[in-house]
Amino acid sequence: MSSIGTGxxxxxxxxxxxxxxxxxxxxxxxxxxxxxxxxxxCKDGVxxxxxxxxxxxxxxxxxxxRIFNIDRHVGMxxxxxxxxxxxxxxxxxxxxxxxxSNYGHNIPLKHLSERVAMxxxxxxxxxxxxxxxxxxxxxxxxxxxxxQLYMVDPSGISYxxxxxxxxxxxxxxxxxxxxxxxxxxxxxELVKEVAKIIYIVHDEVKDKAFELELSxxxxxxxxxxxxxxxxxxxxxxxxxxxxxxxxxxxxxxxM
Amino acid sequence: MERKYxxxxxxxxxxxxxxLAVTFNGGVVIGSDSRASMGGNYVCSKTINKLIQVHxxxxxxxxxxxxxxxxxxxxxxxxxxxxxxxxDSPPLVKAAASILKELCYNNKEExxxxxxxxxxxxxxxxxxxxxxxxxxxLSMPFTIGGSGSTxxxxxTDAKYKPDMTKEECLQFATNALALAMGRDNVSGGVxxxxxxxxxxxxHVVIPGDKxxxxxxx
Numbered sequence: 001m002s003s004i005g006t007g008x009x010x011x012x013x014x015x016x017x018x019x020x021x022x023x024x025x026x027x028x029x030x031x032x033x034x035x036x037x038x039x040x041x042c043k044d045g046v047x048x049x050x051x052x053x054x055x056x057x058x059x060x061x062x063x064x065x066r067i068f069n070i071d072r073h074v075g076m077x078x079x080x081x082x083x084x085x086x087x088x089x090x091x092x093x094x095x096x097x098x099x100x101s102n103y104g105h106n107i108p109l110k111h112l113s114e115r116v117a118m119x120x121x122x123x124x125x126x127x128x129x130x131x132x133x134x135x136x137x138x139x140x141x142x143x144x145x146x147x148q149l150y151m152v153d154p155s156g157i158s159y160x161x162x163x164x165x166x167x168x169x170x171x172x173x174x175x176x177x178x179x180x181x182x183x184x185x186x187x188x189e190l191v192k193e194v195a196k197i198i199y200i201v202h203d204e205v206k207d208k209a210f211e212l213e214l215s216x217x218x219x220x221x222x223x224x225x226x227x228x229x230x231x232x233x234x235x236x237x238x239x240x241x242x243x244x245x246x247x248x249x250x251x252x253x254x255m
Numbered sequence: 256m257e258r259k260y261x262x263x264x265x266x267x268x269x270x271x272x273x274x275l276a277v278t279f280n281g282g283v284v285i286g287s288d289s290r291a292s293m294g295g296n297y298v299c300s301k302t303i304n305k306l307i308q309v310h311x312x313x314x315x316x317x318x319x320x321x322x323x324x325x326x327x328x329x330x331x332x333x334x335x336x337x338x339x340x341x342x343d344s345p346p347l348v349k350a351a352a353s354i355l356k357e358l359c360y361n362n363k364e365e366x367x368x369x370x371x372x373x374x375x376x377x378x379x380x381x382x383x384x385x386x387x388x389x390x391x392x393l394s395m396p397f398t399i400g401g402s403g404s405t406x407x408x409x410x411t412d413a414k415y416k417p418d419m420t421k422e423e424c425l426q427f428a429t430n431a432l433a434l435a436m437g438r439d440n441v442s443g444g445v446x447x448x449x450x451x452x453x454x455x456x457x458h459v460v461i462p463g464d465k466x467x468x469x470x471x472x
Contacts, residue, residue, distance in 0.1 A: 103349070103354065104352065144378055
């Protein structure tokens, strides 16, 4: 779906004759160049999985994390330009912190995602700035409202989801996610499925090594967003690698 | 005498007052007297309203400088209303109390007003919060405030029990107000009571001669 908007794509303050803002579309392309991140909401929490490509063996393990903590109860997984994403995570943190300071309780995720989306949208209005080149998935768990999952893209809209994927393999990941019955699953079961999906959509040919980042927030963590503990991680990765081998034996086509 | 007169000129009208809020099973009763005084010997108003509604199910009782209290509650009412529209749901009582607390704390040098915020919300049910002079916020099952409250600490500590019925709670609040108004010279007039529950808000006004009488009256 690539089209060149010659002449109408120089700044975000210009519409093309067919009603598109090309700068925003180019920003979304930047997201599509990045590796995949997925978030799935189940009946008692939210699980994030990110395929973090390791470009060099010299990198320290665990550097350039793509999952952030926004508030105790909110996590954010990103895809796209990492520097843009870091800046937006600070914006989200400030919003959550100001809300708590003014109103005395945790910020509801819908409100947070709307506020950050409004901020992202502001950068699509002027020629003096460029739109943010990242999409992100926000997830939280609250005792009364339950688990919530929202995704914000560079155009500045936010939608609520049961499962979503962003990045280069988002179509394939979405197909896999649709196969799951997430409304009936618990976080522990879901962690394994998320790891499996990341392993499935990872392209062995084009991208070599990758690190799997897994995090969750739900009843299992008492409402606190945190990286999945080591033993659960290892169990999930083992499950993912085993299912991949089974599928390799029985079915050659993975993507 | 002269110094006291000067003080009241500077301070203006104050609500030497008795205010209280008590939770019961399913709601909260808020009450106050209705006297506004200036300088300790002049009653500016015998029928002032100290129970301000800041949202559908949230009320504030005011104590201290009347001007300060009215200004703060007006600002708080606006902020709570805006917050509720942004969140697309009725505000939490805690959020309303926090808004008042921020106003009191950030302007503590200029203000001289204390509040009791009480109400009902879907998440935590009936709640009572006290916002003190400097901006302290505390949640409690019931609370009393104002100059008249000093005379009824013993009564309320002894007679309060959790999970009362609405009638028991109304009687408790009425008795407490009557006792305070009977001993505090800057509290008096009528007793205003408001009952807040999930279903709605009910005002009760008890004129001075219908208040419960105790042994020496």
